[in-house]
Amino acid sequence: MLQIQNISKDMGEFFLDSVSLDISKGEYMVIIGPTGAGKTILLETVAGIYEPDGGSIHLDGNDITRAPPKERNITMVYQDYMLFPHLTVEENIGFGLKSKKVPSDEIHEAVQRYAEMLHIAHLLHRYPDTLSGGEQQRAAIARAMVMNPWALLLDEPLSALDSKTRENLRKELKDIHEITKTTIIHITHNFEEVFDLADRVAIMNEGKIVQVGAPDEIFRRPKNHFVAEFVGATNVFKGISTSENGIASIKIGDIIIRAHSEIEGDAYISVRPEEILISTAPLASPIRNAFPGKISDIRHCGAMIRLNIDIGVTFVVALTRQGFEEAELGIGDCVYIAFKATSVHLFPGKSTTE
Template sequence: MPLEIMGLSKTLGDFHLRNVTLTIDDSEYFIILGPSGAGKSLLLETIAGIYSPDSGKIILDGTDITDRPARLRHIGMVYQDYMLFPYLNIEKNIGFGLRQLRHPSHDIRKATEGIASLLGITHLLSRRPDTLSGGEQQRVAIARALVIKPRILLLDEPLSALDAITHKKMRNELARIPMLTGVSVIHITHHAEDLISLGHRTAVMDNGAIVQIGSPDEIFQNPKTPFVAAFTGMENLFSGIAMDSHEGKVIRIGQVKIHVITPYTGPVQCGIRPDALIFSREPLKSSARNVLMATVTKIRRMGSIAWVVIDCGIFLTGVLTIQSLYELRIDEGDTIFIAFKASAVMVFPEETQKK
């Protein structure tokens, strides 16, 4: 594995890294997900050598680079605002790092043209940064980082400044970088949807610490904490009491009883993803153990889907396609039935909430 991060800690003003340990594999696209202030950028800048850690080690290809200067680390970095030099044309922007490393002019030109061709920006080489679109500027910034042939490419919120259409297009292009170049990518973001399109593996950060590592499916389907569940879109989170009954394990949330599969008893927090709710006009004959009568309190239409808020003694949010919404003839104020499986309920013990 090219990169090992071992027990990395750093305090910089209000930002912290707390004993971060990660490994990044060859040609891996690794996502670090977390809210603003979680320490994501501080982690990238410490890996890059901009800051020295207070403790811990950074190992690249078996060599300890913890104290090595940033320019000698063979690590490229692309910031959120791209940081292109406005007074240089695109060709010179891309070749800047090679000039700093004192490569011969003809080698710089050859390498610049090669990476520009790979990223489809050869036609931009004579232009200035202020004449480019956001997506074009991003490609140039990535080319500048890749032309030095780094072992690791660090991307700091690279899609956040782009419009929705360009964002989606650039996600597809970024996903190809490890395959095209063999470079391992570490990409930080606060957009959970980037996981599915990009990440081979993901680490979720909260308050300077890694709270879960896994594949995108593992992160979404088996969150380890309420924080991870909420941050990856589990809108329905509740506190309740887990107990044994003649019907099996249940959780009581006020007057509502929910069937669950869990080893925990006592105070817990539970979560249900919106897409786990099944809607019906009549009581469902289903293998799902939870069937509840509910009142539709609000419908939010967003493009081809609708978010439906219902009151079944607790407020839950579900999601339907617009077509399903019309076929079921569901409107605000209607009485409906919802169903969801016991296995669809994620249960977190009380001690997890206190961490």
């Protein structure tokens, strides 16, 4: 277990504000958040590059808060590779082991293993300036992994690569994690990396961690308005909530939406587009939230069609292409939408970070 407890660090423009996070051994944790949220400082503090102003870091029960980086058995890879230009790929990957005076045959065996895992064994004789960006990043990851670290820290490792290379390296990272069971903490802005790689995801904003959970939980049930906006949640509206017997009634403009919640006062709701039913006739089922409306826009998004439905506020509804064609819907058509109270996620409107 890596336990980060109330870590604070003030570097002026960038800072950490009482960050706490527990990471299990073997977990793949992805951290996301806007630029300047404190993600890189958090990783560098865990790695020992910075000492925190307050708080503590424990690794397997041992306090490493002020331990030098070389004693932490934690390695870090940045997006810009940082390979030694005067060393071959093989020498780059084996550099850390050589500095620890590991026997040369063991170094060769370890380098070969990770080079093969990352599909660069045929490049071991080459120098970094002869490699593509993807090949250099594979070498940088191999150099970190060859040290058999307790944790591997990745700071946007795929952001500088083209889409095809990103896709391939994403798969290789997943394979490496499954094979080695190394604990990985990975910063990214790419939601595909979150869903493909993360066991859990932490969202940071203004030096704080504002939500932690499984990827699907984060995207389906954002904790607050900031998280909802950051993950691109659709159908987010602000209203006033009153609650009775566990059923909240949220007034948004001239409509009332009902949800299972005891939250009262200023609040936001979100409803996923695919959880909204649409019909050209009133729906007979006893769904708590049912409204007449009019189609104001239709967008073709690959296999899905997104319709904007004006019911006093504009809801986005998602249909499969087949369902859309069978319904024969067009702009200006009068329709009915409905969604269950359990499909409405309600969160307080007081703060963007709490």
